Amino acid sequence: xxxxTLAAHRARIERRIASxxxxxxxxxxHAPMAYLLGLPAKRVRPAAVLLAAELFGHDPDAVxxxxxxxxxxxxxxxMHDDIMDRAPLRRGxxxxxxxxxVNTAILSGDALLVKAYQLMARRxxxxxxxxxxxxxxxxxxxxxxxxxxxxDAGVAAYMEMIRLKTAVLLSGALRIGAILADAPAADVEHIxxxxxHLGLAFQLRDDLLDAFGDPDKVGKQxxxxxxxxxxxxxxxxxxxxxxxxxRTELREELRRSTEARxxxxxxxVLGELGVEAEAVAEVERHHALALTALEAIAVPAARxxxxxxxxxxxxxxTR
Amino acid sequence: xxxxTLAAHRARIERRIASxxxxxxxxxxHAPMAYLLGLPAKRVRPAAVLLAAELFGHDPDAVxxxxxxxxxxxxxxxMHDDIMDRAPLRRGxxxxxxxxxVNTAILSGDALLVKAYQLMARRxxxxxxxxxxxxxxxxxxxxxxxxxxxxDAGVAAYMEMIRLKTAVLLSGALRIGAILADAPAADVEHIxxxxxHLGLAFQLRDDLLDAFGDPDKVGKQxxxxxxxxxxxxxxxxxxxxxxxxxRTELREELRRSTEARxxxxxxxVLGELGVEAEAVAEVERHHALALTALEAIAVPAARxxxxxxxxxxxxxxTR
Numbered sequence: 001x002x003x004x005t006l007a008a009h010r011a012r013i014e015r016r017i018a019s020x021x022x023x024x025x026x027x028x029x030h031a032p033m034a035y036l037l038g039l040p041a042k043r044v045r046p047a048a049v050l051l052a053a054e055l056f057g058h059d060p061d062a063v064x065x066x067x068x069x070x071x072x073x074x075x076x077x078x079m080h081d082d083i084m085d086r087a088p089l090r091r092g093x094x095x096x097x098x099x100x101x102v103n104t105a106i107l108s109g110d111a112l113l114v115k116a117y118q119l120m121a122r123r124x125x126x127x128x129x130x131x132x133x134x135x136x137x138x139x140x141x142x143x144x145x146x147x148x149x150x151x152d153a154g155v156a157a158y159m160e161m162i163r164l165k166t167a168v169l170l171s172g173a174l175r176i177g178a179i180l181a182d183a184p185a186a187d188v189e190h191i192x193x194x195x196x197h198l199g200l201a202f203q204l205r206d207d208l209l210d211a212f213g214d215p216d217k218v219g220k221q222x223x224x225x226x227x228x229x230x231x232x233x234x235x236x237x238x239x240x241x242x243x244x245x246x247r248t249e250l251r252e253e254l255r256r257s258t259e260a261r262x263x264x265x266x267x268x269v270l271g272e273l274g275v276e277a278e279a280v281a282e283v284e285r286h287h288a289l290a291l292t293a294l295e296a297i298a299v300p301a302a303r304x305x306x307x308x309x310x311x312x313x314x315x316x317x318t319r
Numbered sequence: 320x321x322x323x324t325l326a327a328h329r330a331r332i333e334r335r336i337a338s339x340x341x342x343x344x345x346x347x348x349h350a351p352m353a354y355l356l357g358l359p360a361k362r363v364r365p366a367a368v369l370l371a372a373e374l375f376g377h378d379p380d381a382v383x384x385x386x387x388x389x390x391x392x393x394x395x396x397x398m399h400d401d402i403m404d405r406a407p408l409r410r411g412x413x414x415x416x417x418x419x420x421v422n423t424a425i426l427s428g429d430a431l432l433v434k435a436y437q438l439m440a441r442r443x444x445x446x447x448x449x450x451x452x453x454x455x456x457x458x459x460x461x462x463x464x465x466x467x468x469x470x471d472a473g474v475a476a477y478m479e480m481i482r483l484k485t486a487v488l489l490s491g492a493l494r495i496g497a498i499l500a501d502a503p504a505a506d507v508e509h510i511x512x513x514x515x516h517l518g519l520a521f522q523l524r525d526d527l528l529d530a531f532g533d534p535d536k537v538g539k540q541x542x543x544x545x546x547x548x549x550x551x552x553x554x555x556x557x558x559x560x561x562x563x564x565x566r567t568e569l570r571e572e573l574r575r576s577t578e579a580r581x582x583x584x585x586x587x588v589l590g591e592l593g594v595e596a597e598a599v600a601e602v603e604r605h606h607a608l609a610l611t612a613l614e615a616i617a618v619p620a621a622r623x624x625x626x627x628x629x630x631x632x633x634x635x636x637t638r
Contacts, residue, residue, distance in 0.1 A: 029461040080429060084422040103403040103464060106425060110399060110432065111457040117436050118450045127440040131433050138430040142348040145422060 005306040006313070009050045009060060013043045016064050017071065032096045032108040033115075036075050039091045044314065045173045046071040051306050052177025052191055055299060063180045066126065069119035070173045072112055073130075077137055077169075079109035084145065126176055133172030140164025147231055155236050159200065167199025190296045194307070197290035201283045202314045207232040208279050211267060223263035226270075229254050233282065234275050241273040287315055324625040325632070328369045328379060332362045335383050336390065351415045351427040352434075355394050358410045363633065364492045365390040370625050371496025371510055374618055382499045385445065388438035389492045391431055392449075396456055396488075398428035403464065445495055452491030459483025466550055474555050478519065486518025509615045513626070516609035520602045521633045526551040527598050530586060542582035545589075548573050552601065553594050560592040606634055 021037050024030040046067035050060035081087075082095040083105050089095060097105035120130045143161040147153045174195040178188045207225065211234055215222045225232050235250075242250050249269045253261045270276060290311055294304055340356050343349040365386035369379035400406075401414040402424050408414060416424035440446045462480040466472045493514040497507045526544065530553055534541045544551050554569075561569050568588045572580045589595060609630055613623055 027461070028465060029458060076429075080425055084425060102421075106399055106403060107457055107460055107464075110395075110429075111454060113429065113432060114450050114453045114457065118447065118454075121440060121443050121446040121450065124440050124443065124446075127443075127446065128437065131437045131440065134433045135430060135437075138426060138433065139348060141426055142346070145426075146347060 003309055005054075006047060006051070006309050009047045009306075010043050012050065012060070012064065013046045013067055013071070016068050017043075020068060028100075028104060029108055029111055032079065032100055032104055033072075033075070033112050035099070036079060036090075036096055037071070039093055041091070043071060044310070045074055045169055048170055048173040048195065048310065049177040049180075051310060052174040052183075053181040054177075055191070055297070055303055055307065056178055056181035056183040056187070058177075058181030063177055065119045065122070066176055066180060067173075069116045069130070070169070070176070072116040072119070073134060073137075074169060076109045076112040076116060077141070079105050079112065081141060084141065120176075123180070126179055129175055129179060130172065133168050133175070136164045136168035136172075140166070140168065150231075151239075153231055153236065154240075155233060158231065158233055158236055162203040163196065163200060166203045167196045170199040170202075171195035184298065187297045187299075190293045193293035194290045194297075197286040197293060198311055198314060201286035201290065204233055204279055204283045204286070205315055207234055208276065208283065211270065212276055223267055226266045227258055227261050227263050229258065229261075233279055234270055237275045237278055238270050238273050241275065242269070245273075247273075283315065287311065322628055324373075325366060325370070325628050328366045328625075329362050331369065331379070331383065332365045332386055332390070335387050336362075339387060347419075347423060348427055348430055351398065351419055351423055352391075352394070352431050354418070355398060355409075355415055356390070358412055360410070361632075362390060363629070364393050364488055367489055367492040367514065367629065368496040368499075370629060371493040371502075372500040373496075374510070374616070374622055374626065375497055375500035375502040375506070376618075377496075377500030382496055384438045384441065385495055385499060386492075388435045388449070389488070389495070391435040391438065392453060392456075393488060395428045395431040395435060396460070398424050398431065400460060403460065439495075442499070445498055448494055448498060449491065452487050452494070455483045455487035455491075459485070459487065469550075470558075472550055472555065473559075474552060477550065477552055477555055481522040482515065482519060485522045486515045489518040489521075490514035503617065506616045506618075509612045512612035513609045513616075513630075516605040516612065517630055517633060520605035520609065523552055523598055523602045523605070524634055526553055527595065527602065530589065531595055542586055545585045546577055546580050546582050548577065548580075552598055553589055556594045556597055557589050557592050560594065561588070564592075566592075602634065606630065 017037055021034045024034050049063055049067035049070055053063040054060045078090060079096050082090055083097045083102055087095050088098050093099075095105070096108065100108075117127070117130075121127045140161055140163070143157070144165055147157060147161060171192045172195075175188055175192040178191045183191070210225045210232075211223055213222070221227075226235065229235075239250055242248070247269070250266060253266050291308070294307055294311075295301070297304065336356055340353045343353050368382055368386035368389055372382040373379045397409060398415050401409055402416045402421055406414050407417050412418075414424070415427065419427075436446070436449075439449045459480055459482070462476070463484055466476060466480060490511045491514075494507055494511040497510045502510070529544045529551075530542055532541070540546075545554065548554075557569055561567070566588065569585060572585050575581075610627070613626055613630075614620075616623065
């Protein structure tokens with residue numbers, strides 16, 4: 001039942017995106033938007049807008065504009081982040097700055113952000129919430145770049161980074177859906193907390209899958225983050241444990257070039273240091289906190305099934 | 320009298336900008352905003368918001384947020400355009416991507432656009448107008464990049480480019496000020512038309528000064544656009560006349576490397592072909608159209624003095 005709700009919302013969103021894309025002028029400013037929006041995606045954030053509105057008795061079709069705005073904003077961040085991260089591929093396809101060029105990716109991204117605001121500006125209170133969350137996402141990307149190559153960053157800085165970069169937009173999507181449904185203020189905060197913990201758990205889970213997931217199921221090479229020396233929760237904690245115990249394998253590997261790194265050895269050390277279990281516990285902790293926040297919302301528990309399903313979809317991926 | 324009004328508005332805006340900058344966090348995301356906003360500038364666009372509001376009897380202090388938003392948006396476009404144009408200097412100082420790096424200029428610009436919306440979103444109708452004009456500016460930059468290095472672009476394409484890239488934001492600033500003052504719809508259109516013609520005349524004048532102005536007064540090397548081979552009104556028209564008359568000097572010079580170009584020779588040819596006079600006539604035509612639009616506004620003529628003064632300030636620069 002709830003499964004069907006989520007699937008129906010995703011289908012609704014895909015149709016709305018398709019009709020939006022079909023209306024774009026066929027020129028250099030808009031072609032990259034059509035391209036990026038056309039790549040397969042789970043549409044979790046726009047679905048969250050619809051689910052939140054519906055939870056509070058609002059017609060989900062009435063908030064499709066804001067749901068689309070959230071997805072446009074998300075794609076704007078992908079377009080610009082891919083430039084900053086020098087990423088050649090996105091979902092297995094060339095990134096916008098690779099397929100076109102950096103200038104096009106900057107400018108088309110800018111216009112996409114403006115288009116997100118065009119759809120989000122119906123209510124000043126919603127627009128204000130959107131801006132606050134959008135700034136959080138920018139701060140998260142800044143923090144991500146600041147942390148890169150810094151060896152003194154602790155787990156707290158990493159968690160704050162993923163909170164801003166990943167969790168804040170999911171949280172914002174839910175908050176906006178709830179506000180549009182005129183939900184009570186306390187419930188707006190509960191659903192935002194649900195989104196934030198869900199986003200944190202999802203990102204930690206993603207880090208875990210990168211290191212310990214089945215490459216066939218995850219769809220990328222095992223240990224890509226470790227090879228790149230990316231300071232995720234796992235590597236940060238592993239380095240702390242290593243240093244405390246006088247183990248040097250990880251720092252040895254990090255001194256090598258990325259190509260020369262022995263990822264299997266790094267994974268073995270991570271396992272021995274117990275950071276996999278630590279990260280799994282952290283995912284479960286945030287998942288539980290998300291569900292607690294969901295329970296606190298003053299609507300009948302049965303109506304919350306689609307949101308529980310969303311959490312399950314995001315966190316239930318098998319190894 | 321009107322002189323004093325414009326100066327007072329500019330002072331008001333400088334104070335508002337200074338206090339906004341003072342409130343920014345001291346970090347990598349915000350330092351570039353403070354830097355760029357701190358460079359000396361004429362604040363024409365935010366002054367236009369105040370002048371338009373005042374023209375329709377509205378308190379200019381009540382629209383300072385929107386005036387600041389327009390200036391933030393303008394600085395966002397400078398930050399990103401300078402990356403795209405690979406400009407090392409802005410007002411004689413290093414551009415943001417030169418002083419920091421491209422990633423910082425992208426991200427800080429993005430956040431600046433969000434902050435512009437935070438100040439512009441008080442009224443959905445104003446936010447919608449702002450978005451429409453913002454998209455025009457993006458389209459103008461796209462057109463500018465499309466025209467670069469294309470030899471078949473005519474004057475019409477160039478005029479459309481500067482309309483979008485330059486005139487649309489001045490026009491938008493005036494429109495927003497008028498809407499905030501609840502001006503009648505017809506007058507909103509008149510003041511927007513005033514801004515658009517003024518912006519066109521200003522940009523053409525700027526092209527003229529680059530080629531024929533006194534370098535000491537203009538503050539940059541004479542003929543910089545010609546040396547760069549930039550297709551402005553002047554060069555486009557000159558090439559059309561040259562080709563029609565079988566003159567080859569300009570195309571010869573354009574085939575040389577930028578360093579090897581004989582700018583004095585190019586200027587001589589422009590003079591002989593009469594394009595300077597043609598451009599001057601075009602500036603005067605748009606100046607006149609701007610004043611006609613201003614006259615059409617249904618408020619006493621005496622109240623329009625500050626806007627006439629603004630036009631004079633923008634177009635009255637001596638050679």
